[in-house]
Amino acid sequence: MTVREALAEAEQRLAAAGVETPRVDAEWLVAHLLGTTRSGLAGRLGDEVPAGAAGAGVSPLGAAGSAGSASGNALEPLLARREAREPLAYVLGEWGFRRLTLKTDARALVPRPETETLVERTLAVAEGIERPRILDVGVGSGAIALALKDERPDAQVTGIDVSADALALARENAERLGLEVELRQGDGAEAAAEGWDVVVANPPYVESLDDVQPELRWEPEIALAGSGEHERLARAAKASFVVLEVGDGQAQEVADLLERLGCAGVAITADLTGRDRVVEGRLP
Numbered sequence: 509m510t511v512r513e514a515l516a517e518a519e520q521r522l523a524a525a526g527v528e529t530p531r532v533d534a535e536w537l538v539a540h541l542l543g544t545t546r547s548g549l550a551g552r553l554g555d556e557v558p559a560g561a562a563g564a565g566v567s568p569l570g571a572a573g574s575a576g577s578a579s580g581n582a583l584e585p586l587l588a589r590r591e592a593r594e595p596l597a598y599v600l601g602e603w604g605f606r607r608l609t610l611k612t613d614a615r616a617l618v619p620r621p622e623t624e625t626l627v628e629r630t631l632a633v634a635e636g637i638e639r640p641r642i643l644d645v646g647v648g649s650g651a652i653a654l655a656l657k658d659e660r661p662d663a664q665v666t667g668i669d670v671s672a673d674a675l676a677l678a679r680e681n682a683e684r685l686g687l688e689v690e691l692r693q694g695d696g697a698e699a700a701a702e703g704w705d706v707v708v709a710n711p712p713y714v715e716s717l718d719d720v721q722p723e724l725r726w727e728p729e730i731a732l733a734g735s736g737e738h739e740r741l742a743r744a745a746k747a748s749f750v751v752l753e754v755g756d757g758q759a760q761e762v763a764d765l766l767e768r769l770g771c772a773g774v775a776i777t778a779d780l781t782g783r784d785r786v787v788e789g790r791l792p
């Protein structure tokens with residue numbers, strides 16, 4: 509089976525499975541398998557898709573399947589996982605965030621592009637502070653904490669999470685990337701009260717998981733479902749600044765809360781899709 513044929517079959521199967529961007533996902537999977545990028549596929553459309561064991565981290569099916577379909581080649585296990593609506597980042601095992609490539613699996617939330625705006629605002633509020641002490645509450649895969657350390661090497665970054673699984677993944681990412689951050693297990697609000705220059709958090713804020721897209725069901729519930737976490741954190745925090753990611757429609761409520769708590773410079777920033785996503789303020 510050629511790369512061109514594999515792409516066509518994968519696109520068709522992913523579309524039938526209800527995947528929102530079947531062509532893009534098909535390209536990601538095939539590119540991963542061939543150890544290239546999506547744009548690198550253009551020159552390889554006539555190549556044969558490897559049978560079995562080619563491609564990093566792929567479990568081979570062996571060459572027993574029919575030669576004319578994805579079954580029997582190394583694409584099949586990846587495709588089957590994505591067809592089951594497992595997030596693309598888990599299937600690929602890695603995902604880009606800011607300047608980093610992070611290991612991703614079901615132990616922690618997939619780092620989202622909108623969270624890059626949270627990092628940007630955190631870097632902005634910390635700009636005038638020398639060796640800022642920054643706490644990332646709910647560190648998950650390590651995305652925020654590690655991106656901050658990468659882009660502000662003089663910062664002293666601590667990440668905290670209640671989930672031992674998430675922390676294990678964050679540790680693996682820190683080690684792989686050679687970035688020194690402190691990682692600990694515990695409750696974020698308690699840690700926030702210890703005194704920091706900046707407390708940043710992307711807390712669980714999905715109020716109901718009833719009608720969410722199937723991909724979210726693969727992610728840890730503790731990373732997604734939550735209500736009132738912004739308030740708990742903002743009330744507990746002893747810090748110069750708080751920078752919080754919020755869900756759709758929550759920004760004004762969280763901004764009002766920060767105003768009530770006496771914060772100065774309360775501001776809402778939209779993410780790259782134009783949705784209000786980050787609320788920040790300077791605590792009294």
Ligand SMILES: C[S@@+](CC[C@H](N)C(=O)[O-])C[C@H]1O[C@@H](n2cnc3c(N)ncnc32)[C@H](O)[C@@H]1O
Nearest residue numbers: 619646647648669670671695696710711712731
């Ligand atoms: C939305 S995820 C964010 C993960 C990561 N920071 C990111 O942006 O990709 C929320 C994280 O908060 C953690 N968490 C939930 N409740 C917590 C608490 N009370 N204290 C600390 N962490 C908590 C979850 O385990 C999860 O890893």
